[in-house]
Amino acid sequence: QQQVKQSPQSLIVQKGGIPIINCAYENTAFDYFPWYQQFPGKGPALLIAIRPDVSEKKEGRFTISFNKSAKQFSLHIMDSQPGDSATYFCAALKGNNAGNMLTFGGGTRLMVKP
């Protein structure tokens, strides 16, 4: 059972464009939603995260939008650069204080063309 669904699987944009990656979750017990960025040959690295009591969070060129009623959240990358080309994963964490077990979406491979 895929508890976090991510789309699209791949995305190509031109430099300066605004790629948008969407995620939807089913379990209302999730209460922390991080995004991870992974470059080839590297492990995922935390990019930005949000809790459901906030509708939007910005960190540099990265913005998360959160819609609690729809159980959806998305990542926007402003003024995208070729160096942003990577695979992006959304994730969710249950708020039952049971640990750091993350449920990941399937990933989006982003290519930013110069």
Add this chain to the structure above:
Amino acid sequence: KAGVTQTPRYLIKTRGQQVTLSCSPISGHRSVSWYQQTPGQGLQFLFEYFSETQRNKGNFPGRFSGRQFSNSRSEMNVSTLELGDSALYLCASSRGQVTGELFFGEGSRLTVL
């Protein structure tokens, strides 16, 4: 501050063998998690250890096991390897609080022939 270190980085095994992977977390981090990454299934949670105790376990068969030592270093073992176990095995550490902020190593790439 050194990051999460995983050894070995690459290894090749044959079906039926067993393998042990090692992970050294960031200094001061008490939680260590393991994930399996494959092109078909993505990132799947294996287990998490905190203060030498398994705190969570994912939906994997009993052939997958792990442990954590008193210095927070962790090992995972896969016995009776199957072709489908070929994957990148990622270790991640966290300060131990329930933060969801995981610091990943570069992984151990296992190929089963």
